[in-house]
Amino acid sequence: MVRNKLIIGILALVSVNTIAQRELKSIFPQKWNVKIGVSTYRTNMVLHDGKIFIGSNGEDRNFKNDALDGVYEIDAKTGKILHHYEIPFSGDNDVNGVAIGDGKLFFGTDNYYFFCFDIKSKQELWKFHTPYDVESCPQLAYLNDDKSLDVAFNVEGNNFYALNGVTGELLWESKEISSNSGNASPLKYDINSDGVMDFITSGRGESMSDEIDGYKMDHYGDYNFAIDGKTGKVLWKSPTGSGVHSSPFLYQNGAKTQFLFLSSYGELSAVDKKGNLFCRIFVSSDNFSSPSVTKDKHLVIGRGSQEFDDKQFYYDTTAKYNYIKNESKFVTHEVGERLSATTMIADVLAKNSDQLIGVTEDGFVFISKTTGEKIENFKIPAGAEASLFIEDIDGDKFLEILIADLAGNLTCYKTKSKAKATYGKFR
C-alpha cells in the first residue's frame, strides 16, 4: 500500500535582497496595465466572454466618496475598461469578490448591499440589503427548481445568505454560525449527494458569543462548517483555533474528498465530507492566504509575516493522523516580507511541470518548484494582496498572469506556457 504522503511547503517570509532581483517583466513581458483601484486578499477575478471582471476597493479602502469603487469589466486583450459598474448611492462601496453566471454579475459591497447586474444592458437587476459588509466572494449554484443560478455568500456578522439569482429574494439564511470577520469565501460541493451544491466555509465566533469588538485570542466558537444548499441548515461544524481569513481548499485525494482550512493563527485542519477532522497541525500564525495542494501532493501555505521562528515548523511532523507522517517534511521558500495572496499552481515557465507562483505585499512575484525549492523571486512595481489570476485570457493559447496590486493597478503579463493552469485563480 502506498501511504498518503503530503509534503508541506511553507512560503517563509524574510527580507529579500532587492538589489539582485530581476523584474518580472524581464521574463514575462507586460501586455497591458490599467488603473482600477486597490484590491484585497479577498479579491477574485473572473474571465467571461473575453473580459476580465474584478471588484475594487477604490482609491482608499476607507473613503466614503470614492469614484474608483465598484466592479470593472475589462477587455482581456487590451486592458481597456469597457464598463465600470458603480453603486448609485454614497458610502463605502468597496467590492471584493465577484461571480458571473446566466449573463449576470453578482457582487456585494462594504455598504451593506449585495447587487446583481445584467452584463449585457449593464442595468441593475436587483439588490439585497445585508446587515453587515459583504467581504467574501459569492458562489453560484442551482439551489431551487427554477433552473437559474442562485447565489450564496458570507456576510460579516453572523449571517450566510442564499438568494434567488433571478429575483434577489431570500432563499434561506443561516445565522447559526458566526463569521464575524466574514472573510472566508465559501466553497461549493454537494456534500450530502442530494443533487444540490452545499457550501463549505469558515466563521469566527459563535453567533451572539461574548466577544469584545470581534477580537479573541483563543478558540471561542470558531468553526469551519458546511451548510446545506437546499435548506441553509448546518450540515456539520468543525472547531478551529481562531478566526479564519483564508478560504477552504477542496482536495481530491484519490477517491477521498477532503477540505483544507487554515485559521489565522495557523491551525491547518483537514476534514472529510462528513466534517470528521482527521488532520490538524499547527503551522504559524497570521495567515490570510488560503492553502492549496499540488498534483504531486505538496501542501502549500503562505505565511502572513515573519514574526515567528522557522524552527517551530519542524515539530509538526506529527504522526497523530495517518495523513501527515514523520516522513513529511517542511520546505520553506523565502519570498518577501508579507504574504496574503493565495499561491497559485501552474506551469508558467513552460517546463512541462507545475510551479508555485504567488505575489507578496512588498512587491515580489515568487516562483518555486512544487517541492518548495526556490526558482526565483521577481520584482514588480507594487505589492499585492490579491491572488494572481493565471489563464489564457486572450485566446492566444499562452497563459497570461494578472496582478491586481496595492497601488491600484491591474497588470497583465504574457508567458510562453501553453499549459493549463492547475490552480490559476482564487475562487
Next chain:
Amino acid sequence: MNKKTSILFLFLLSIVSQKLFSQDYITQNFRFKTFKEGEKWGFKKDDKIVIPASFDYVTDFSENLALVKTNGKWGYIDTLGNWHIQAMYDKGQPMQEGRAFVQKGNLIGLIEAQYGNFLLEPIYTNIKEDYNAYYVYDGKKMGYLNKENLLDIHDAVIPAKYDSIVNQYGLISGRNEDKTWDIYQNGKLIIEKASKHIDYNDYDYASKLVKIKIDDKTGVYNLGFENPDQAWVVKPAYEWIEFLAFPTYTLKGQSSEFNMIFALHENDLRDINMEVWNYDEPLPIDLIVLAKADGSLISKEKFNAVSLLYDLYSEIPNSFAIQMYRDSKLVNIYPDFKVEKLKYSNLISHYYNKWFIADGGNVKYILDADYNVLDSFPDVRIYQEFSYYPEGGYYDENGEFYYTDDISQTATDVNEPFLIAIRYGDNQVEEKAIYQLEERKIISPWLADGNNELKIERTPIDFYSTTLYKYSLGDTLGYYVKGMDKGTRMTFFNDYILPSMGSFFALRTRTNDSEFKTSLFQYEKNKDISLNGKTVDLSKVKLISDEFEIINSSEIFNYGLKRDFDTHEIVIDPETGGEMYESIPAFKEYFLILKDKQNKYGLISALNVYVAPKYDTLYQNSTYPNFVSLVNKDSSGYELFGNVNLYHGEIIEPFSSQEISFLDFTYLFRPYYYSLEFNENENAYNYFNLKGEKFYNNPEFVFPKKVKKKYGLYAFPFEYKQFNNPFCQVEAKYRNLEHTNYTGIFKAQGKNKKWGLINFLGDTLIPLKYSKFEIFEVDPENNFSFYTFQKNKVGVYDIYKGEILPCKFDNISTYSSGDYFSGMYLTENDKKFGLLSPTGIEILPPVYDEITSHFSFNGENDATEEFFVGHKGSKKVVYYFNQNTELISDVSKLKEYDFINDHFGYIRTSSSFDVYYLPTNTLQETIPLDELQLNGNQYSIIIQNGKFGAKDASGNITVPCEYDFATFFEGRDEVMIGYQNGVKYYIYVENNERFTEQQW
C-alpha cells in the same frame, strides 16, 4: 423630545445598534419590498402597494427610512411614503446606525437620521471612518471628528488643515506645515504649536494630566480645567517630566497622600549614549525636583535620582515611599510627605527591601529592611553568578534586578542573593568570604584571595527542594547545609554533590587520587536528609545506582532533549523550544541524564520519575514533550523504540520498530494511550497499548454501526481490506452510539435510553444514566469533564474523578475571567446563583441574585487573589480565594457586608462601620458613621448623617448624601453605585447624573 435628548438617543442607539440592528433589519427589510412599474420604483407591503412607484431609484428601508432618488436628487422617505429628509442631495447613503453620508456636488458630509441635521457639513472632498472617528479631508489636508463627540455637533469638528492626525486617548494632535502640533480636547483647540504630539506615555488618563512640550520644554497640563490659565499645573519649563502615579489607600483611618507625584527634570539624560560620551567633559548630573499633583513643590531641594521603595506597609500591597538620591545621600519621602534623611549613601536595594548594602565611607554596612545594621565589612559585593531570584531574574553588579524568562524556579526558600564580604588581612591582603543573606551570616571560611576564585558551585535553587550548598575555593571544596554553624571542607564526599531531583540526589566521591564514583540515592520525600556532623547520613537514604556518569542536567524547555541522528549523541538544547501545539500542555521540568559504564542512558526527572540507565539513547518526543523515546537495538542491530511518560513514569520498554507516536487526544486517556507501528509485512499499522498488546484497529477509524437495530463499534475498513474479518470491537448492544470530538471516545445510549460514555474497547468511562451530556472542559492533567443532565437538571462528571456535581442545578458554568481560572463552578437554580469549588464543595448556595468576582495580585504572598461576591439585594457575601492558600476556608463564617471596597468589607451598625479585612475575615477597625470616606483617584465617597454621597478632590460635594449605601462602580471613581430605598442607581459623580439599572 428636545434636541439634546434626541441626540443622546442617537448616541445610545449607535452603541447598541450592533446587537439590535442584525435582528431588526430583517423584519424591516422583508416587510417592505421594492417594486418597479415602468421606469419608476415604489414599495409593497404584503404584496400590496403602500408607496406608489414614483421614484427613479430606491433602496430598502433601513432604520425605517428609505433612500430614494427623484428628479436627480436624493432624500429619505418614511414607511408611509412621506419625506423625512427632502430630496436635496446629489447623492446619499442608506441609513446605517442612525447616520448617512450625503453629497452636494462632489463634496461629502454626514447627517443624522432623526432630523437630518448635519453631523458633518458636506464641505469635504472625502471622509474616512474608523471605529472611533471620522477623518475629514480637504484635498490632502486632514481634520477629525470623534464619534463620541457628535453630541457637540459643530464645535467638535477639527478643521481639515493638518498634514496628519494623531489620536491618543481622545486627545487629538494635528501636524501643521511647520511640523508643530495643535492639540485638541473634545474638538476644542487647547494648545497651539506644541513641539510634539501627545503619545501614549504623555497622558495619565485617570488624573487627566498630560505632559505637553512647548518650545522644547515640558510642562503638565490638567485637562480637567476649562480655563487654560488654571490648566497648566506645571509650566513648560523642564527638559522632561516623569509621572509617578501611586494607588491611594487608607491605613488605620489615615489616607495616603501620594496620588500623583511629578519628577521634574532640569536636564534630560535619557538620550545620552554613554558609549560615545567624551569622558573629558563632565557628565551632566540629573537635577530633579518633586512636585505634588497640584504642581506645588514637595521640596525645593534638587535630587540626582529617584526610585521607589516597594511594599512599605505589609498590609497594603501597593504602598510605596519615594527614595531620592542627592549628593550621594539618601532621602526617603513617605506617603504623608514626611522626609527622612538617611545617613547612608549608595543604598543597593533588594527587590522587597529586605536588605541593603549601605556605603558608610570606609565601611560597607549590610542593613535589614529597617536600616538596622546586620553586619559591616570593609567592602561588600553581590555575588553575581548565582544571585537568582525565584521570580526569574538576576542581579547585576550594581544590585539592579533584571527579570528574565530564562529562569523559572519553583524554590521559595532561597530568594536572596549571596554577598561576598571583603576584609583586609596581614599586609592588606584582600580576604573574601561568602555571606548568605537568607541566614544573615558568613558561611564560608575567609580566604586570602590570591589567584583563587571564590565560587559558588551549587545553590539551594539548583538543589531544588533540598538545602545542600557547595562552594569551591580554588581546588578546595567545601559545603554548607542550612543549620550548620559554618561551611566546612568536604572530607568524606571529597568531590561532588549533584542537584537533587525530587527525592533523588547524587553524590560523587573520590575512589582514589584520580578516580571518582557517582552514586545515586533516593530519600523519603519531604524528609530532610539527616546530617551527621559533616556528612550526609547514608543510613537514611537508599542507594539506587552505585555507579554511573552524569551527562548533563538541565531544564526541559519544551523540546530541549534531542538526539543527534548522525552522531547518536544526546543533545540538550533548551534554546530550541518552540510554540506548543495549543491543546498540548507544556512540560518544563528539571531532569538529569545518566550514563552507566556500559554507555547506557537513563534519566531522573524532578517529578520523581526514574528511568534506569539501560537504553542506547533517549530523546524527547517532538510533539508531546512529556514523553521521552527510549531506544535500544535488537539482536540484528535494528533500533527498537519505547517510551516513558514523564508525568506518570509509565514506561513502555522498547518493542516497536518505528518511533512510538501518539494518536491525537489519546494522551488524555492514560489507560488507553496507544503507540503505532507501521508494519511493512502486513501492510498496515499496528497499534499497541501500554502493555505492548497489539491492536489492528486504529481508534480513529472505529465507527458506530447499526446491527439488528443495535449499535456497536467496528473498525472502518479503510486500512484493513486485507483482513477478511473486519474487526468489531464492541458488541452491538447500545441503543445509540455517537462520536465525540475525541479519538476513540463515544457517547453511548443504553436500553434505558440514558446516555454515558465508552471508549472504543467498550470500557465504560461514564455510566449510562444521564439524559444527555455535553463536553465541558478538557484539562488533560486534571479534568476531563462533562455536563450531565437528569430530569432537566445539570451536573458535572469527570472521567478521572467521577461525579463531581450531582444533577441538581438548572445551570452550571465555570467561573473564570480573563486568563486566570480558579476552577470554581457557578451554579444556578430558580434564577439564583451559587458557587461550588472544583471538587464540588458548596461555597455559596444558589440563593444569590448574582455572583461577581474580581482579581487582584497580592505582592506580599506572590499570589493572585480572587474575590467572589454573592449579591443578595444590597447585601454582599465575599468568598476570598488565594491560589497559595488553602482552597476552602470555613464558609459558614462568611459575613454579609453592606458594601465592600478593595480588600475590605463594611458592616453598618447603628453608630459605626465594622471594617473587615476580607482575606482573613477579621475585624480590622471600627469607623464612626460619618467618618467613613472611600477615596478614589478624583472623588471620594463620604457619609453625612448616615447617608452616602460623594465629593471631588477640592471637597465640593458633587453627589448629595442621600443614599443608604454607596460604593464605586468596578473601581471607577467617576461612577458611584448608590442604593436608595432599595433601588440601585448608577451615578456619574462629576455631575450627579444618575441611571437606574435598566437605564444603565
